[in-house]
Amino acid sequence: MSIAARSLISPFDLHLFNEGTHSHLFDKLGAHPAHDPEGTYFAVWAPNADAVSVIGDFNGWDKNANGLYPREQSGIWEGFIPTVRHGALYKYYVHSKVTRNGVDKADPFATYSEAPPRQASVVWDLDYDWGDQGWMENRRAANHTSAPWSVYEMHLGSWMRVPEEGNRWFSYRELAPRLADYVSRMGFTHVEFMPVMEHPLYESWGYQVTGYFAPTSRYGTPQDFMFLVDYLHQNGIGVILDWVPSHFPADEFGLQNFDGTHLFEHADPRLGVHPDWGSSIFNYGRNEVRGFLVSSALCWLDRYHADGLRVDAVASMLYLDYSRKQGEWIPNKFGGRENLEAVDFLRRFNIEVYKEQPDTQTVAEESTAWPLVSRPTYVGGLGFGMKWDMGWMHDTLYYFEREPVHRRFHHSNLTFRMLYAFGENFMLPLSHDEVVHGKGSLLAKMPGDEWQKFANLRVLYGWMYAQPGKKLVFMGGEFGQWKEWDVEQSLDWHLLDYPMHGGLRLWVGDLNRILRDEK
Numbered sequence: 123m124s125i126a127a128r129s130l131i132s133p134f135d136l137h138l139f140n141e142g143t144h145s146h147l148f149d150k151l152g153a154h155p156a157h158d159p160e161g162t163y164f165a166v167w168a169p170n171a172d173a174v175s176v177i178g179d180f181n182g183w184d185k186n187a188n189g190l191y192p193r194e195q196s197g198i199w200e201g202f203i204p205t206v207r208h209g210a211l212y213k214y215y216v217h218s219k220v221t222r223n224g225v226d227k228a229d230p231f232a233t234y235s236e237a238p239p240r241q242a243s244v245v246w247d248l249d250y251d252w253g254d255q256g257w258m259e260n261r262r263a264a265n266h267t268s269a270p271w272s273v274y275e276m277h278l279g280s281w282m283r284v285p286e287e288g289n290r291w292f293s294y295r296e297l298a299p300r301l302a303d304y305v306s307r308m309g310f311t312h313v314e315f316m317p318v319m320e321h322p323l324y325e326s327w328g329y330q331v332t333g334y335f336a337p338t339s340r341y342g343t344p345q346d347f348m349f350l351v352d353y354l355h356q357n358g359i360g361v362i363l364d365w366v367p368s369h370f371p372a373d374e375f376g377l378q379n380f381d382g383t384h385l386f387e388h389a390d391p392r393l394g395v396h397p398d399w400g401s402s403i404f405n406y407g408r409n410e411v412r413g414f415l416v417s418s419a420l421c422w423l424d425r426y427h428a429d430g431l432r433v434d435a436v437a438s439m440l441y442l443d444y445s446r447k448q449g450e451w452i453p454n455k456f457g458g459r460e461n462l463e464a465v466d467f468l469r470r471f472n473i474e475v476y477k478e479q480p481d482t483q484t485v486a487e488e489s490t491a492w493p494l495v496s497r498p499t500y501v502g503g504l505g506f507g508m509k510w511d512m513g514w515m516h517d518t519l520y521y522f523e524r525e526p527v528h529r530r531f532h533h534s535n536l537t538f539r540m541l542y543a544f545g546e547n548f549m550l551p552l553s554h555d556e557v558v559h560g561k562g563s564l565l566a567k568m569p570g571d572e573w574q575k576f577a578n579l580r581v582l583y584g585w586m587y588a589q590p591g592k593k594l595v596f597m598g599g600e601f602g603q604w605k606e607w608d609v610e611q612s613l614d615w616h617l618l619d620y621p622m623h624g625g626l627r628l629w630v631g632d633l634n635r636i637l638r639d640e641k
Contacts, residue, residue, distance in 0.1 A: 142409025147417035152231030161204040168381035169197025172219035178212035218382020254355035271592035283612035294346035298353035309634030312360035334418040368435040407463035430483035472505030483507035549592040
């Protein structure tokens with residue numbers, strides 16, 4: 123049987139792909155195992171390659187064993203390899219016609235990967251029997267912007283660990299009942315996971331993504347992650363995922379210089395290199411890149427039943443001069459600093475999400491005064507459902523960190539928000555960003571002795587919950603973690619044995635119940 127007969131990509135798919143409007147590329151590209159006959163179909167985009175092959179544990183990682191074939195002028199290479207089964211390890215060997223060199227690359231559309239530091243992709247069948255039909259049918263009410271939202275932000279690897287077993291983290295399946303029980307008792311409506319997409323560096327917290335379609339294998343398989351989402355849904359808890367379309371890391375096996383050229387990123391470092399993180403910035407003006415990112419977003423909402431996406435570092439996408447000095451950036455065609463291609467991409471992303479998954483939400487982490495972030499695209503907005511109120515977070519913490527005797531000089535930090543509080547659909551975050559890098563925990567920020575610190579933190583939470591807007595609390599803050607968040611350690615759960623910490627947790631739980639009951 124010919125390659126064309128086994129191809130998953132129709133001529134219409136090619137047309138949509140090349141014009142950047144294909145939003146389900148995860149059904150077409152990547153590795154797709156088949157059973158009749160047994161084997162796996164592979165497809166990868168590498169328009170500047172003159173040869174692409176699949177290497178893996180099934181052929182001794184031999185670049186000459188299983189070559190792929192170019193599909194017309196689309197830049198896609200495809201092929202069917204018999205007997206390659208579920209669980210096989212693989213990479214693409216991409217030989218560039220530009221550099222005349224070859225490199226081994228992980229699959230950009232991989233659904234599963236080896237656990238880091240290993241880098242191979244894994245052929246994986248994603249069959250799973252979902253049990254959250256009740257939630258999915260009725261989630262519009264829980265996820266609507268008019269509903270009460272109280273979000274528990276957490277990092278999977280450092281929420282809770284097993285000290286008796288070398289301080290190992292829990293798997294997705296081990297976390298499911300523990301997390302569902304805790305979040306339910308606390309009264310939170312949603313959980314927000316810091317990025318679960320595959321990432322090579324654990325210390326990046328997940329924000330240096332190499333696998334935009336694969337949950338990290340550190341905690342289990344794709345089905346194990348589905349089980350976690352499923353379990354939370356069956357317990358009435360929504361799931362928000364952090365998603366990072368703003369940049370990607372420079373690891374050689376990843377997206378950077380994929381076919382020997384700047385395929386996913388801009389070639390000019392003034393556009394294509396992030397000055398703060400040294401990572402690559404997506405080329406939002408390229409059709410195929412826009413399709414890649416929109417498909418990634420819809421993959422998590424479709425395949426994994428996520429209830430929303432919190433989009434990281436939106437401000438860095440919107441401004442060409444973000445964190446750059448004069449001469450380090452290129453103005454847009456009108457001479458301005460707005461990244462028009464990124465603006466167009468974000469609008470397209472939100473249009474596609476709300477068209478295909480209308481019961482979900484998108485949330486922007488946007489730290490500037492860009493107008494109409496959470497307003498529809500048809501009135502000139504970016505189209506997000508909500509926006510983090512970073513200004514409230516900084517102003518409020520600045521006020522509460524002052525000794526009470528000095529606060530009378532800073533009341534404007536509390537009152538200023540009411541001038542803009544209804545201009546966007548705001549979420550008030552006390553997020554992970556405020557308890558790292560020497561900033562201290564929320565409890566440690568409060569002035570006074572121990573009793574006064576707890577009293578101040580209780581007032582801070584009361585003030586937060588009395589404000590208009592959705593609420594977000596980072597793990598550990600709800601019971602008064604003394605230490606800064608450490609991604610290598612569990613939260614200090616033993617603190618709950620002390621009345622002050624236990625009482626603070628009860629207070630946050632009561633605020634959550636008031637929020638839900640008095641909506």
